[in-house]
Amino acid sequence: MDNLWAGAGHVFWAYVWPTHILQVLFVAVPLLVAIAYYTYFERKVLAYSQLRKGPNVVGPLGLLQPFADGLKLLLKETIVPSGANRIVFVAAPMITFSLALVAWAVIPFDVGVVIANINVGILYLFAISSLSVYGIIMAGWASNSRYAFLGALRSAAQMVSYEVSIGFVLVTVLLCVGSLNLTDIVLAQRHVWFVIPLLPMAVVFFVSGLAETNRAPFDLPEGESELVAGFHVEYSAMSFGLFFLGEYGNMILMSAMTSILFLGGWLSPIPLEPFTWIPGPLWLLAKILFVMFCFLWVRATFPRFRYDQLMRLGWKVFLPLSLFWLVLTAGVLTATGWVPAHAG
Amino acid sequence: MIFTAIMFYLFAAAAIGSGVMVVSARNPVHSVLFLILAFFNGAGLFVLMGAEFLAMILVIVYVGAVAVLFLFVVMMLDIDFAQLRSGAAKYLPVGLLVGIILLAELVFVFAGWAIAPRVAGIAAAPFPSNAAITNTRALGDLLYTRYIFAFQAAGMILLVAMIGAIVLTLRHRVGTRRQVIAEQLARQRAETVAVVKVPLGTGVAD
Numbered sequence: 001m002d003n004l005w006a007g008a009g010h011v012f013w014a015y016v017w018p019t020h021i022l023q024v025l026f027v028a029v030p031l032l033v034a035i036a037y038y039t040y041f042e043r044k045v046l047a048y049s050q051l052r053k054g055p056n057v058v059g060p061l062g063l064l065q066p067f068a069d070g071l072k073l074l075l076k077e078t079i080v081p082s083g084a085n086r087i088v089f090v091a092a093p094m095i096t097f098s099l100a101l102v103a104w105a106v107i108p109f110d111v112g113v114v115i116a117n118i119n120v121g122i123l124y125l126f127a128i129s130s131l132s133v134y135g136i137i138m139a140g141w142a143s144n145s146r147y148a149f150l151g152a153l154r155s156a157a158q159m160v161s162y163e164v165s166i167g168f169v170l171v172t173v174l175l176c177v178g179s180l181n182l183t184d185i186v187l188a189q190r191h192v193w194f195v196i197p198l199l200p201m202a203v204v205f206f207v208s209g210l211a212e213t214n215r216a217p218f219d220l221p222e223g224e225s226e227l228v229a230g231f232h233v234e235y236s237a238m239s240f241g242l243f244f245l246g247e248y249g250n251m252i253l254m255s256a257m258t259s260i261l262f263l264g265g266w267l268s269p270i271p272l273e274p275f276t277w278i279p280g281p282l283w284l285l286a287k288i289l290f291v292m293f294c295f296l297w298v299r300a301t302f303p304r305f306r307y308d309q310l311m312r313l314g315w316k317v318f319l320p321l322s323l324f325w326l327v328l329t330a331g332v333l334t335a336t337g338w339v340p341a342h343a344g
Numbered sequence: 345m346i347f348t349a350i351m352f353y354l355f356a357a358a359a360i361g362s363g364v365m366v367v368s369a370r371n372p373v374h375s376v377l378f379l380i381l382a383f384f385n386g387a388g389l390f391v392l393m394g395a396e397f398l399a400m401i402l403v404i405v406y407v408g409a410v411a412v413l414f415l416f417v418v419m420m421l422d423i424d425f426a427q428l429r430s431g432a433a434k435y436l437p438v439g440l441l442v443g444i445i446l447l448a449e450l451v452f453v454f455a456g457w458a459i460a461p462r463v464a465g466i467a468a469a470p471f472p473s474n475a476a477i478t479n480t481r482a483l484g485d486l487l488y489t490r491y492i493f494a495f496q497a498a499g500m501i502l503l504v505a506m507i508g509a510i511v512l513t514l515r516h517r518v519g520t521r522r523q524v525i526a527e528q529l530a531r532q533r534a535e536t537v538a539v540v541k542v543p544l545g546t547g548v549a550d
Contacts, residue, residue: 085371085373088373088377118396119396119478119480120396120397120400120480123397123400123401124400126400126404127400127403127404127407127408130403130404130407130408131403131408133408133412134380134412137412137415137416137419138377141373141415141419149419153416153419153420156412156415156416160409160412160413163409180397308523309523312525
């Protein structure tokens with residue numbers, strides 16, 4: 001037994017502590033700040049697209065607004081409804097938030113700059129994003145409230161439906177790469193970003209990403225006009241805050257996935273001198289910011305879908321389209337002999 | 345190595361524990377949640393064995409899709425817990441029998457390996473080791489190259505079953521109004537709007 005504990009201590013000090021925890025902190029802390037400022041960014045973008053000014057009171061240009069909001073949420077009382085299933089009710093926001101964070105373990109910021117460079121990185125991302133439905137469905141059920149439950153059911157059906165087409169889009173990209181590793185996926189785009197040959201798939205992926213993160217125009221799980229606030233109607237204070245942060249974290253994750261799969265990750269748009277001076281992570285950041293802006297742009301522009309239209313779009317438009325494009329890609333690759341050699 | 349051992353016992357204990365909770369939890373929704381936890385620990389064990397592709401597929405397919413539908417159904421159905429409990433004693437012998445048969449089969453397999461080591465050679469993976477190629481590629485070779493016909497046949501059977509289920513449950517209700525988006529988009533201004541000159545004092549005659 002002593003041996004075991006000594007061994008465990010050795011493992012902790014030798015492998016876990018020094019580098020891994022620092023690496024995780026280097027990703028997680030900027031991510032949390034980014035999530036906080038994404039809320040500010042959203043309010044500013046929405047404000048300017050509606051000819052308003054947005055938050056401009058707390059701090060210069062309203063820059064301290066996210067911290068004021070966070071502090072307010074922290075200081076409020078967390079209320080658990082009397083009919084709620086207490087454990088599941090408390091666990092649901094935690095699950096949502098931690099799933100939004102753990103996915104970042106495999107996101108590569110440059111060659112070798114990644115916490116876990118695993119062989120099945122893209123499958124890991126897909127698995128984590130398909131799990132985020134649990135936070136919502138558990139919250140809706142545990143709240144013991146009609147509105148919350150309806151929101152959760154809507155969300156579960158919606159996320160399961162759009163995952164199917166996201167899966168086919170991923171398979172199409174994988175066909176062109178020949179590897180499930182995210183670094184390989186970016187490096188395969190040295191010559192041309194996948195957004196050019198696979199433009200319809202990129203559009204399907206982005207729109208499915210909107211549906212997967214429950215964002216406008218697919219934000220039916222929390223549709224204010226009919227469900228008050230949907231699955232998180234019974235949540236207050238920081239338990240609501242975790243849902244909120246998780247949603248924004250998922251949006252940033254979706255933007256990062258779009259950048260890596262279709263916009264060439266950390267690669268510069270033109271592999272020539274002045275562009276290659278800018279370090280790769282900055283390019284990736286710029287691309288993620290652009291896709292994040294698109295998320296807000298869509299929200300400011302489009303009205304909410306009706307639920308049957310949402311299902312129709314997922315099953316009758318995106319699924320056949322992505323399936324067709326998958327077969328087409330496979331056919332073109334085979335016919336032209338461009339099938340990538342086994343990278344791994 | 346010791347790290348792997350610690351993780352193995354952690355995952356295995358959690359898998360067994362949550363498996364017990366699946367059958368003993370009072371609330372069926374809790375049962376499904378524990379089932380999901382059991383799947384997770386199974387995925388963790390797969391990762392420890394170096395089968396990361398299987399682990400991810402387990403999470404994507406079982407946790408991400410099948411268990412969601414489970415949860416859906418269990419939440420929607422109004423299950424009488426007491427009634428469910430009372431039936432448990434009746435099915436206990438059958439359940440025990442199935443458990444014993446499974447255990448016996450496992451014992452036979454391992455005993456067979458112990459008695460005749462050559463048998464274990466057959467059971468060993470028929471593809472190159474993990475070091476040579478990734479297990480994603482090994483599985484792909486097996487499924488899509490060597491056993492492509494069996495794989496396709498299984499796929500066709502599933503497809504037929506799926507279509508069968510849809511055909512059995514689909515009923516077209518008469519009188520419900522459905523949105524046909526193509527029709528809406530094909531509408532021309534001329535067929536929907538007419539500008540009528542209304543004579544003063546008489547109104548429009550239909």
